[in-house]
Amino acid sequence: MTPQAADEPETVVAARRSKLTPEREREFFDAAIDQIRECGYDALSMEGIAASTKCSKSTLYRQWKTKPQFVAAALRANHCPRLAGIDTGSLAGDLRAAARAAGERSDDDTKLVQALGHAVMQDPELQCALRDALIEPERAALKEMLQRAVDRGEIAADHPALEFVPAQLLGMIRVRPVLEGRYADADYLVRYVDAALIPALGLPAVT
Numbered sequence: 001m002t003p004q005a006a007d008e009p010e011t012v013v014a015a016r017r018s019k020l021t022p023e024r025e026r027e028f029f030d031a032a033i034d035q036i037r038e039c040g041y042d043a044l045s046m047e048g049i050a051a052s053t054k055c056s057k058s059t060l061y062r063q064w065k066t067k068p069q070f071v072a073a074a075l076r077a078n079h080c081p082r083l084a085g086i087d088t089g090s091l092a093g094d095l096r097a098a099a100r101a102a103g104e105r106s107d108d109d110t111k112l113v114q115a116l117g118h119a120v121m122q123d124p125e126l127q128c129a130l131r132d133a134l135i136e137p138e139r140a141a142l143k144e145m146l147q148r149a150v151d152r153g154e155i156a157a158d159h160p161a162l163e164f165v166p167a168q169l170l171g172m173i174r175v176r177p178v179l180e181g182r183y184a185d186a187d188y189l190v191r192y193v194d195a196a197l198i199p200a201l202g203l204p205a206v207t
Helices: 003-007 010-017 022-039 044-055 057-063 067-077 091-104 107-120 124-152 162-180 187-199
Strands: none
Touching: 022 044, 022 067, 022 091, 022 107, 044 057, 044 067, 044 162, 067 124, 091 162, 091 187, 107 162, 124 162, 124 187, 162 187
């Protein structure tokens, strides 16, 4: 122990060594995600997070050395699969249920993706964290739906449209704000599934 440490109260030394509680860590992450959605990645600062959560900058920097590391951790903690567990017994039913679930949060998710924008393309760690949090869980859930349909004999395993389904549904969520200036809500996505995906897969029309 250094002479300086020996002179410090034990409670101070213990506090420096203590880890954040999961609840406190969640406060930091929620504040970061909210600020990114509202102001963008570039406007986010460790100082701002410290002020809004009433902690010191050193507390944040002890846990996360850089802003990109902190945001990557916040993105992964924000992981909340929307489509996991959907199983209606038919592929058309699954896709319509997935469209409704995705549409319920498409505004928040799209705001986050748009706000991260250029930073994600420049930082591989951020890009990976964004994929882990918002893309891969939904892509995996859609692939499971498609595999179940193949296993049931509902659609051929070599159907040429199968591999494009995740890109079509998830891509529509991202592209509508650009094309029309509106988020892809549940009603819009269900109509898209009925008009485009179900016919492309050769499934019976939903009545």
